[in-house]
Amino acid sequence: MASLLSHPPVLRLIQFPPPPSKGGITVTTEDLECLDNGQFLNDVIIDFYLKYLLLERAPQDVADRSHVFSSFFYKQLTRRDNASEDSTSISAQQRRHQRVKTWTRHVDIFKKDFLFVPVNQEAHWYLVVICFPGLEEPQCEEWRSPASRRGTGGEKSGKAQAEEEASGSEKLNGVTDVPPSPTNTDNQDKLTLTEWKGGLCVCECVPYGCLMFSLSVSVRYLQSEWEVRRGSVREFSSEQMRGSHCKVPLQDNSSDCGLYLLQYVESFLQDPVVHFELPLRLEHWFPRQQVRRKRDEIRDLVLNLYRHQRGDLLGDLVGF
Structure with missing residues (x-):
C-alpha cells in the first residue's frame, strides 16, 4: 500500500481541444509534474500550450495567418534514416520531406504569414520562426511611424519627444529601431520597409552550429514542400530568405528554456513583429517575471x- 501511495497512477486529465475536434493533445498527471520548479518542460506541455495559444488566446486574424508545428515535427524531419529509407535512390532532402509530408495535408503553409517550429536539441528548447514563406517577389510595405500618430491622445513629453527625434529612432514591438529613409518627400510620415521576401528567425540562445543546421534544414523542407504544393521548383536561397538570430529575453537557469519558447510564441501572436530589419532586436519583448509565473499559470489552466471537461474536482489521490 505504501508503494502505491508513493507512486500514484498516471491519470488522464484533459484532451485539448476536446472531442469532437481532431488532433487533441492529452495531458496527464505525469505531464503536470514537469511544471514543478526546476523541471524541464516535456513535449506534451509544449504542444498543449502552443495549441491553446493559437485556438484561444491569439486574435483571430493573427491565428488565421499562423501555423504552429508539433514539437515532433522537427524530430521526425531530422531523425536518422532507417534501413529501408537508406536503401532508396531519392535524395536525403526528399527522404526527410517524405517523413512529414502528411503533416501539412490539411494546410497550405505558403498561404500563412508566420510558421512556428518548436525544436528540442541536446536537452534544450528553442524556436524557429519562418516569416512570409509564400512571398516570391520582394514586397515593400508602407507603415506610419508612431510619431505621425501623436496628437491622438498619446503625446509624449517634450523632453522624450526631443530625445527620440534627436536619435532618429522609433519603438516598435518593444524595440528601438532606426526606420528606413522616407521615399516620399511630400509625406515625411510615410516610411517604406526594406524589401522583404520572407525569412527564418531563431528565438533563443543556441550554439551557432545548431542555429545554422536548423535554418538549412528548414530551407530544404520549404523547397520540397513547395515542389509538392505548387508543382514547380523554387530556390529558397539566403538572398531570398534571410536567417537571423533574434535578440530576445534569455533564461537565467538551465530549466526554463521551454517556458521562454512558449512566451516567445505568445508575445508574437499577441503583437506580431511588423518591422523586419534583421537581426530582430527584441531584448525588452516581455518582463522576465512574466515567464516566472508561467508554470503556475499553465498548471491552473x-x-x-x-x-x-469532467465537471468534477480532482480526488485526493492526485494530490491537487
Missing part, C-alpha cells in the same frame, strides 16, 4: 480545463 490545465486544472480549470479538467474541471470544465
Whole structure:
C-alpha cells in the first residue's frame, strides 16, 4: 500500500481541444509534474500550450495567418534514416520531406504569414520562426511611424519627444529601431520597409552550429514542400530568405528554456513583429517575471480545463 501511495497512477486529465475536434493533445498527471520548479518542460506541455495559444488566446486574424508545428515535427524531419529509407535512390532532402509530408495535408503553409517550429536539441528548447514563406517577389510595405500618430491622445513629453527625434529612432514591438529613409518627400510620415521576401528567425540562445543546421534544414523542407504544393521548383536561397538570430529575453537557469519558447510564441501572436530589419532586436519583448509565473499559470489552466471537461474536482489521490 505504501508503494502505491508513493507512486500514484498516471491519470488522464484533459484532451485539448476536446472531442469532437481532431488532433487533441492529452495531458496527464505525469505531464503536470514537469511544471514543478526546476523541471524541464516535456513535449506534451509544449504542444498543449502552443495549441491553446493559437485556438484561444491569439486574435483571430493573427491565428488565421499562423501555423504552429508539433514539437515532433522537427524530430521526425531530422531523425536518422532507417534501413529501408537508406536503401532508396531519392535524395536525403526528399527522404526527410517524405517523413512529414502528411503533416501539412490539411494546410497550405505558403498561404500563412508566420510558421512556428518548436525544436528540442541536446536537452534544450528553442524556436524557429519562418516569416512570409509564400512571398516570391520582394514586397515593400508602407507603415506610419508612431510619431505621425501623436496628437491622438498619446503625446509624449517634450523632453522624450526631443530625445527620440534627436536619435532618429522609433519603438516598435518593444524595440528601438532606426526606420528606413522616407521615399516620399511630400509625406515625411510615410516610411517604406526594406524589401522583404520572407525569412527564418531563431528565438533563443543556441550554439551557432545548431542555429545554422536548423535554418538549412528548414530551407530544404520549404523547397520540397513547395515542389509538392505548387508543382514547380523554387530556390529558397539566403538572398531570398534571410536567417537571423533574434535578440530576445534569455533564461537565467538551465530549466526554463521551454517556458521562454512558449512566451516567445505568445508575445508574437499577441503583437506580431511588423518591422523586419534583421537581426530582430527584441531584448525588452516581455518582463522576465512574466515567464516566472508561467508554470503556475499553465498548471491552473490545465486544472480549470479538467474541471470544465469532467465537471468534477480532482480526488485526493492526485494530490491537487
